[in-house]
Amino acid sequence: MVGGDNINTETDKQKPIHFKGELKRLLIKIAIIIVVFICLFTFVFGLFQNSDNAMSPAVNNGDLVLYYRLDKDYKANDVIVVNYNSENQIRRVIAVAGDEVDITSEGLVINGSLQNESKIYRETLPYSEGITFPVTVKEGEVFVLGDDRYNAIDSRIYGCVKISDTKGTLITILRRSGF
Numbered sequence: 223m224v225g226g227d228n229i230n231t232e233t234d235k236q237k238p239i240h241f242k243g244e245l246k247r248l249l250i251k252i253a254i255i256i257v258v259f260i261c262l263f264t265f266v267f268g269l270f271q272n273s274d275n276a277m278s279p280a281v282n283n284g285d286l287v288l289y290y291r292l293d294k295d296y297k298a299n300d301v302i303v304v305n306y307n308s309e310n311q312i313r314r315v316i317a318v319a320g321d322e323v324d325i326t327s328e329g330l331v332i333n334g335s336l337q338n339e340s341k342i343y344r345e346t347l348p349y350s351e352g353i354t355f356p357v358t359v360k361e362g363e364v365f366v367l368g369d370d371r372y373n374a375i376d377s378r379i380y381g382c383v384k385i386s387d388t389k390g391t392l393i394t395i396l397r398r399s400g401f
Contacts, residue, residue, distance in 0.1 A: 265291065266290070266291055266292060267288060267289065267290060267291065267393070268288070268289045268291055268303065268389055268390060269286060269287070269288050269289075270286070270287055270303075270310050271284065271285070271286055271287070271398075272284065272285045272286075272287055272312055273309070274311070274374075274375075275370055275373060276311065276312070276313070276368030276369070276370050276373060276374035276375065276376065277301070277312045277313070277314070277368050277369045277370065277374075278369065278370045279343075279369070280301070280341070280369050280395075281301075281312050281369075281392075281395055282397075284398040285395050285396065285397055285398055286395070286396035286398060287303065287312060287392060287394075287395055287396075288392075288393045288394045288395075288396070289302075289303045289389060289390040289391060289392050289393055290390045290391050290393050291389060291390040292390070293390065293391050294385050294388060294390065294391075296315045296318060296364050296385070296388075296391070297315065297318065298315055298316060298317060298318060298321075298332075299314065299315065300314070300315045300391055300392075301313070301314050301315075301391070301392040302314075302315055302364075302366065302388050302389070302390065302391055302392065303388065303389035303390055303391075303392065304366060304383050304387065304388050304389070305387050305388070305389060306375070306380060306383075306387070310389060311368075311375070311376075312368075312392060313366035313367060313368055313374070313376055313377075313383075314366060314367055314368070314369060315364045315365070315366055316330065316332065316364075316365050316366060316367050316377070317332055317359045317364065317365040318359060318364055318365075319359050319360060319361045319362065319363060319364075320358070320359065320361075321333055321358070321359045321365070322334070322356050322357070322358045322359075323355065323356060323357050323358075323359065323365050323377075324355045324356035324357075325346055325347065325348040325355050325378065326355075327347075329345055329346050329347075330346040330367075331356075341369065342369055342371060343369075344370065344371045344372050345371065346367070346371045347371065348378055349378045349379060351379070352378040352379045353377075353378065353379070353380075353381045357381065357382065359382050360382065362384060362385050362386070363382040363383060363384055363385065364382065364383055364385060364388070365377045365382050365383070366383055
């Protein structure tokens with residue numbers, strides 16, 4: 223025998239493809255991906271369509287909002303999702319536990335300091351039918367306002383929000399055209 227003349231024909235044969243087995247493995251992989259996706263959007267992330275202009279121009283009516291459910295250690299200026307009257311709202315955290323909030327004819331005052339809010343284009347005024355000021359934010363609560371201070375239903379109406387009534391921190395906005 224000369225080297226290379228001895229060819230093992232059994233190892234060179236390809237195994238037959240079992241279509242049913244491959245399809246079954248593919249369907250299992252797809253099912254696992256779907257379960258992971260459902261778990262992520264049930265426990266870690268949330269997605270909803272904004273239904274008001276209270277955060278305009280930052281978030282508009284019709285925008286899709288992606289938020290993170292697991293971080294509820296809010297700081298001032300965080301944009302969060304609040305559940306009010308069984309409806310999701312996007313609002314900006316203005317004050318956290320221990321802060322004193324007052325809204326005067328001069329504007330928003332936190333802990334005795336008049337706030338200069340660069341992202342807010344309208345003056346902050348109290349609502350006549352809302353809560354009375356000043357208010358001190360209790361432990362486990364936040365005070366939230368909409369960026370469109372003339373039209374927002376926010377803590378000026380319903381008071382401080384319990385952190386347990388919040389959904390999470392806004393991650394990103396997906397703009398929808400035509401709204």
